[in-house]
Amino acid sequence: MKRFHYRQFDDIGALCDLKSQRGRTISVVIPTLNEAATVGSIVAAVRERLVERFPLVDEIFVIDSGSVDDTRMLAREAGAVVCLAEEIAPEHGHVAGKGENLWKSLFVTSGDICVFVDGDIQDFHEGFIAGLVGPLLEHEELQYVKAFYRRPLRERGRQLPQGGGRVSEILIRPLFDMFYPALGEFEQPLSGEYAVRRNLLELLSFPCGYGVETSHLIDVLQHCGMEAFAQCDMECRQHRNRELAELGEMSREILQVFIARAKRDGMIDLSPHWLRQNADFTASRSRGIVNKNTLELGERQPYHVLHHPPEA
Secondary structure, eight states, X not given: OEEEEGGGGOOHHHHHHHHXXXXXXXXXXXXXXXXXTTHHHHHHHHHIXXXXXXXTOSEEEEEESOOSSSHHHHHHHHTOEEEEGGXXXXXXXXXXXXXXXXXXXXXHOOOSEEEEOOTTOSSOOTHHHHHHHHHXXXXXXXXXXXXXXXXOEEETTEEESXXXXXHIIIIIHHHHHHHOGGGGGOSOXXXXXXXXXXXXXXXXXXXSSTTXXXXXXXXXXXXXXXXXXEEEXXXXXXXXXXXXXXXXHHHHHHHHHHHHHHHHXXXXXXXXXXXXXXXXXXXXXXXXXXXXXXXXXSEXXXXXXXXXXXXX
């Protein structure tokens, strides 16, 4: 897998020239839930440097899950187009969760390349965008570029230089090593910062919760092989560390998605009854699935299927 460093793409003007030559457009998508402390500065940095000074980014969207703080107001004031996820494509219902926000973004964005950036980054810099789109502009064979970084951990009032990314290290990387060893190359498999070509995104289904990044890595591997992937080193990423209860919910959702993929790919054998029982349990403990009858395991079908249904 190709590896890059964000400093390789410091020349934003050159990236803009390459973007023009390739005839590409770029959308930045920030999924949010109560990120008033950070979202405004992230949006402002993208707008000021990568929209107004250099025309690298064509649109900035914040897709919000129903924040009760000032997230939406601050994002709008900073220059983003702000949408409530539940108001996008209402004919498809609404399911609370990060994956839902990312899936709904496909209905309102238009870029050939979509860059997803979490809304809680405290040390955001333009490399989080340039370092992800740069490889896609330079290398036409690449489809999906994921960020990796060192993750400090704030614990009991002090900050440790390492220790963040606990779910990645304790759950996902061991599972990948056992079942999908090629994906073990990813330094930060659950990184929320990545860029993907839209035509690939439209072929992927989207688990509605935290399992979306896990499912996409597995599905892109099946669709395209490892040659479609690249990683970019962002050096360090600081954000708010989640409580153990939140990490437990996240792990449960990710594990549910992983088991479904491993079963699909013939790696484990579990009865449909077990999967249904597990899905019901997870839904009852999460933020609530309101459209369960049409969602297998709380998962959205590919955007391409909705817009290009198979002929009868």
